[in-house]
Amino acid sequence: MPKKRVRKSSKQDDVVPHSSKWKKSKKSPVNPVEEELQVSLLPSRRKKAKQSSVNSDDACFVGEPIPADEAQKKWPHRYTKNDESSEDESLKAKFHYREAKVDGILYKLEDNAYVKGEEGKEDYIATIVEMFETPEEEQYFTAQWFYRAEDTVIKDHGNLVDKKRIFKSDVKDENPLDCLVRKINIVQISPDAAKKKKIPPCDFYFDMKYNVPYLTFSNIDNESETSTLSSESGSNVRATDKKGVKEKSTQIKESNRPEWTLLDLYSGCGAMSTGLCFGASISGIKLVTKWAVDINKYACESLKLNHPETYVRNEPTEDFLSLLKEWAKLCDEFVLNGAESTDSDLNAAEEAEEKADDEAMDDSPDSEVFEVERLLSICYGDPNEDEKPGLYFKVHWKGYDSSYDTWEPIEGLSECKDAMKDFVINGYKEKILPLPGQADFICGGPPCQGVSGFNRFRNKNAPLEDEKNKQLIVYMNIIDFLKPKYVLMENVVDILKFAGGFLGRYAVGRLVAMNYQARMGMMAAGSYGLPQFRMRVFLWGALATEKLPSYPLPTHKVVSRSVIPTEFEEITVAYSTNENCQLAKALNLEGAINDLPPVENDDSDDERSYGTTPRTDFQKYIRLQRSEMVNYSADSQSAPSGMLYDHRPLKLNTDDYERVCHIPKKKGANFRDLKGVLVKENKVEWDPSVERVYLKSGKPLVPDYAMTFVRGTSSKPFGRLWWDEIVSTVVTRAEPHNQVLLHPEQDRVLSIRENARLQGFPDCYKLCGPVKQRYMQVGNAVAVPVALALGYTLGLAILGLSDDSPLTTLPFKYPSCLARSLDVVDDGSS
Template sequence: MNLRPRKPKPKEEDLYEQAIVVWKPKSTRKPKSSKKRKAKDESKSLITSSTSTSTSTSSVSIIENNEEEAIVVSKPKPQSRKRKAKDESENLIASSSSSPVSIIQNEVKLVVRKSLIKSKRKSKKTEKMEVDTDESVCLEMDSEEENEDDKIVIKGEVLNFKPVKNVQRKGKSRSSKSSNLKKKLKRTVLDSECRLYGEPILDVEAWQRWPHRYVEKVNKDKYAASTSSKTKNENDEEEEDLIVKRHYKQAKLYDIIYDLGDDVFVQGDNGSEDYIGRIVEFFETTDKRAFFTARWFFRAEDTVISKSNASLVDKKRLFYSDYKNDNPLDCITSKINIVKVLPNVDLVAKKETIPSNCDFYYDMEYSESYSTFSNLKPVSSEPSLSVTSNTVSDIARSKSEKTEKSNMKLLDLYAGCGGMSTGLCLGAAVSGVNLTPSWAVDFNRFACQSLRENHPTSQVRNETAENFLMVLKEWLKLCMKYSLLGTKRLEAQHSLVINDKEDEGDDDAPTPSDVFEVEKLLEITYGDPNKKNEIGLYFKVRWKGYGPEDDTWEPLTGLMECPERVQEFVTRGYHESILPLPGDVDVICGGPPCQGISGFNRFRNKAEPLKDEKNHQVVVFMDIVEFLKPRYVLMENVVDLLKFSKGFLGRYAIGRLVSLDYQARLGLMAAGGYGIPQFRMRVFLWGALPTEVLPAYPLPTHQVVKRGVVPLEFERNTVAHDTADHQLHLKSAVILSDAIMDLPPVTNDESRDQIPYGNTPETDLQKYLRCSKQKLMGINASEASSPVLYDHLPYKLNQDDFDRVCRVPKRKGANFRDLGGLVFGNNNKVELDPSVERDLLNSGKPVVPDYALSWKDGLSTEPFGRLWWDETVPTVVTRAQPHNRVITHPEQDRVLSVRENARLQGFPDYYKLSGPVKERYIQIGNAVAVPVARALGHALAVAHRRIGGDHPLLELPSHLKI
């Protein structure tokens, strides 16, 4: 939005020209130059001639005081426009000539107010007035011809003025609204209704408060001389350098006095909504122009949330900013009442703190730097405003208590095999925080098996996120029913566990054939576990006298006959924290899948992305955040989140966090920048309660080969998008050989889940990946790594594909185009060679398959392509078939193994995966790169311990650089 404010609409009674005659005695006059005396004499003759032909129709009154006399001339309002205004000026001259004042008419000053006739008011650099006399004359105002009330003074001559149309500065509008708030407005304010008011601020005080405005007099004069000769280009969007003469505390616009610190509407551009700012300066320039400096407020639609998701945020809620610029005084339209309130995730309680009579309120500030919504920073240099006195329960927590707390609980949603939670915990651990993956949720049962294998203390739930949210709500009701909320959880949790041998030896125990009796409840879930289309709350029941193979899922309504067993299970579950309650979770992380935005989906709903069920998981993720109210949130997703439908889903996600009163920050990170041989750009959205420090993004440690495209609007959200700003000393990019060259050779038929290493590690990355879990967590640095290598087995190719791979040369850049029988046309498009017979495999199928020829219209070099040792991969994928991916090993006739893919993702070798080989590839391909999550874990620990600042970026310590 182009910030080109116009003057406020004038009152109807002001829409005509007015004239006031003012007389001062000689003792108060300053000596005039000969040039001005000449103008004065000419003016006297003009007045004499004019008065001889005019008749007086105005009344005159004389006001006396010790220093001066003034003739105040009043006249009736004109009933027509310019012509009548001119006639009334002539009548005024006649009236003046017939009054006693005509004796001293050489001492008369005529102050002519600017015409306020309705017209479009546009920006201009100088105010010019046309003169209605016998000849057409255009006068430009002299700075010395302006009195202390900023009125236009012409000496000796009564003239009729009409304003020349302003010249508007042309130029392209900025792409984003928030950027336009920083635009310089080039308009002059010389209207007598818009002026600085009161005495100027003393120079000493002004220099202390605004030192950047004042320079040494010599330098100022030199600067003024050098800039006065410069010609400004009308299309130049750069801000004008103003040379300040003095500051004021007040201004008066249309009979309204404005003070420093007042919040105001500023006229919008081309009929758009008025902008909102806070006045932080009033000043006059050396060329007698009046300006104010505004520090801007943002509406939700002016931020990254945009109009598409602005409805998520209260219309009266604003966001303060650091953006300021100077504007002509007449850009102000009116005062408004903006109240500062305290943020509160209890939105009902917060609403009660907002005064009903305020126009707007604000509780956060917004910065375009990584699209950051954060707590307000104290601003001592600006006038303080009222703050609601109500205390907020969340802010009442003791900060000292939080800094002392070193244990944090993590909930991993859409956890997969646990890449994000694993990395976060590793990074936090070496940075002084014990982050525990207490709960994890995923719909893939094989991923859940991998989670249990590597995080045995976690409560891993194999269910959808929607059902997880429903069971959380039901669990809260049960805990309330049995009055458990607020009670201290017992540390000796094992004492509450009912073991399988309980009740053994009871001679009266019924046999299975007699009756079914509930021995104990084992699990709780929400959904339809029995696949009978009966959705509800269910418990897994162990029947007395039966084994685990006979366990069944029973609805809560079917357990009404044994309420003591339900209470027993709920009590035990509460103390063991089998499910989190609101306030239990410190961190929620996860990457909600959004298949609806995939480029492979031909039926994407671009108009209303959230109505696509495939995009609904981002809503569910935020619903869980809203219910549990964790202290920190970290959401990960693909870059298409910001590409599809103008970034609608990404804007929705950050808008939901802000609507819940979370601080938020949006960044993009390339995995290769943190020490692994793949690019893999991903979106990471931080969220933090207002009681916490908003975590930063860790700066990269390695160079990376850039692949893919980031949306232009979010380009500056890329972490270290301009490394020159940070003077980074980046290590060389990690290549394929750095990650996997030490692994033993395997064949296409390899089926062993674990094999010995055979070789010793050579590179820093190889040594790091072989470390034990305890060593990586900083618990036991001397512990030796395991001699066993897990998951080093490839997806087994069928015989035809294996034969094709064997024919691909073992050299850099080799692919299906090296299989023969092909010709290459324009743009290197591949086609079959019609001059030779098509080569066939032993199975009778062609060596070069049709799908390879048609992939990307015959322009691709990917099918059956070999990676090479000095290369990196764009991204690790979930499918290991070589049909349309470069995934073949450089020197072995197979695709990269599960372990090799895991290493490209930065998974340590101790991390063991579960499920069929195909499922393991899916788990690795969907995971967050562990080194990226590890770096983010360090940033989380720094924020939690409050040892960093509020900058959006931080540098990793040396022990975290691979």
């Protein structure tokens, strides 16, 4: 038997007779991870085969050709002649067929089949959508490919996904007929069947499609697309889904905006959820941050101050997840299942308890008796710091004031079922914690410090075993437990750079394995109206019952400076270069902060009056009071009119302050402008002709660390920002020794408020904690307008108003969109 042809291999030119041809073809899932982004984005530049294709005895068409008029109607590009200028390089056909026989197996159009893979690798999977003979009598079929999980962005984490689950693609290309190996049974299943793991007997099944743009896994809801495929439940499933979305959107409009609940994990001071809720509100959806979790107590205080409506939990997410599981059991026991049935037990227990108490009192007349009056709160962890982690309740004791409240382990409260029952019933009613299905949306950026370039001990071989990356697993486990309708994960671009994007791929793999639709995009803060280049990765997830949200296209013209791994560069959210779009001019430092009153290095007022008027639209709208903003509810806190918060800088020590006073007030100024420093070929050296200058304290004006920073090549130490600039990122530490953060015209670092402006926080967002902690909260934040834009596209998805496109144009700009009275229209402000 002649050797089977291998479908395509760019690496195996010697094995593949048509290597020159296949190498040019970009449209195949072969070696897809390396090529995936070019795969179907680029037009096929395939040249005509040089050698003749097959006409082996083992592969031939069967039956009469399809009548010419029918074939020409269905595949017109196969029958038109290419003129010189035409970009159409498709193979031409003499005849089309409905059936072919390869190695004795009869294949029909729309059959699914294995297609010969590379030597030693698994065969590819495709649907045969066309069979034709070229004028040169070569025999071809067109394959519409399916991806295995490992052929998608998920790559090395393919093991997370069921082996039999594959993903339909729109990618099609032509292959020699004798690449067909054997027929296979592929069934389309409904998302519901996938969830319930009700899979009919088959070789493979699929419930989603995979599209390379924005690495998108999404529902298959195009009727015509699947009508040709063998399917267990077929188009009925899709019809119901569509109807579901439609019904929901009408319902929402009619029922006076029901509340959508958001759980903000790793919430920090709440910038991300604040932005998301603003954006959702603009779209017409009432999204409320019902719960937030962060390990940093000051960040929690800030969030609570600005969002009194939120249950803010200051604890590690690991403990939060354990608590959620315990809470679900308690609700089961006291509310959902056993409430009634335990009544008599409870009475009996009560009597026993009272009797025991009486006896105890009789036995020891002098002993102090503590009686539980009520339970105040619940946590999982080690609140007494005695290394006994577990489930605890905070107890208020009868006859004692709240200074005597203590955390008691659940085991010690077995006699207090009534108090526990009251607490659980109330907590259940108030939703102090989400039960599975109760959080509609989870957002958050699990810290992955193990990927940071600053971390010298990065574990490249097993990034998930690094304790510093563990939060990604915890985050996904919380999603798995709570099963929200929507998920938005934010992270640093490093998760796509480090170890070939291992962690980013893992995140997608986990979502898809949990039957979420998913897509990934990168967004730059400056593109949404801020003077900041910061770039972040955002991963959407949506249950199969929901519409997958899109990414909001930029509103402002800012060229991103972030170095993006080439493999992922196509997921940067941007207009394509040839698109004619009206982007607003980028905002610079001047437009963002030059209305703020001058402050001194040692100013320590947390509140002051503006004493100035806004000079730009940005400044006008960023000053809005809470009550003037969209999404305002009466219980939201509002800054007293005219007060400016957190406009104070980190106080530099006397030496640094003296140094900063010597830095000229001009563009590009830094320590290199100080006396005694020479710059040669962008490297600093001491000027031998100048005696070293000393400060009042006796320390040198130019510190050694500035001269040696990045081997003398950095101009960052004591760098001054200038009015026309855009900052690379807003930092978490206001440290002038190795960062450019001096005010253009004042001898100090940018104040907390100035940094907050660069992150898009409205001025009324007041922060808590020591100065350094407030800088940290601001630097850690997701830029508010970026989150807002995503909240808007989420709202569109909830309303069923988004189509399949991964991108949406925004009808507003930040921050004018914050204004309550403003209609959702572009007022042209920038």
